[in-house]
Amino acid sequence: MSQTASPTGPDLHLLLGLFPPADEVFEHEFVPGDEVPPPYHQLLVHEHHMTVTVEAHHGDLVNVRILNRLHKGDVYARKILLTLQGNGKVVQFGIARIHLNFCSPDVRDEIIAGKKPLGRILIEHDVLRRIEPKAFLRVLPGPSLVKNFGLVRPVSTFGRLGIIHCNDFPAVEVLEIVIPAVTLHK
Numbered sequence: 001m002s003q004t005a006s007p008t009g010p011d012l013h014l015l016l017g018l019f020p021p022a023d024e025v026f027e028h029e030f031v032p033g034d035e036v037p038p039p040y041h042q043l044l045v046h047e048h049h050m051t052v053t054v055e056a057h058h059g060d061l062v063n064v065r066i067l068n069r070l071h072k073g074d075v076y077a078r079k080i081l082l083t084l085q086g087n088g089k090v091v092q093f094g095i096a097r098i099h100l101n102f103c104s105p106d107v108r109d110e111i112i113a114g115k116k117p118l119g120r121i122l123i124e125h126d127v128l129r130r131i132e133p134k135a136f137l138r139v140l141p142g143p144s145l146v147k148n149f150g151l152v153r154p155v156s157t158f159g160r161l162g163i164i165h166c167n168d169f170p171a172v173e174v175l176e177i178v179i180p181a182v183t184l185h186k
Helices: 012-017 040-044 050-058 105-113 118-124 143-148
Strands: 025-031 062-072 075-084 090-099 129-141 157-166 169-178
Touching: 012 025, 012 090, 012 169, 040 050, 040 157, 040 169, 050 062, 050 075, 050 090, 050 118, 050 169, 062 090, 090 143, 105 118, 118 157, 129 169
Parallel strands: none
Antiparallel strands: 025 129, 062 075, 075 090, 090 169, 129 157, 157 169
8 A cells, every 4th residue: 555755745754754753654555636535535635724624524623732843944843633622632643844934933933832733823824825735645554643543453544745835935845644534523
């Protein structure tokens, strides 16, 4: 099930490799957007912030939990989980590599503070943004993702790689993986 290179856009292995041991994805394969099945299709195949999409899907606001972060010059990266405010359930894993030079000082400060999901920060600051999904993936979670998703064994799920353009600049590279459908309504 494993294909090594992304067809276009952010490189999966580069993003995962920012935070060793990079064991979140055991196997993956790239799939066309029209082959992403429900409910993943509604969660991933769109040009909206995942923050807004998972909140609408789950009927609850999400918080960000930062698992790890790097900050070198104008590049800031973080590995995160989005959790439901109501019950703390993890609904998404993500890695974002953000080019801070494309962000205003206020946006940059909020991103680095790590208190809010990236999508919410960009929306609240009215940043002109465009979400560009570049690839969709079927993923078999690795050990740390199995643990973070609260699974007893690996269960296939889906994710996407994309770019968030801020004020027409490719400011953010993202990997976003949603929890497996078997856990979506528990």
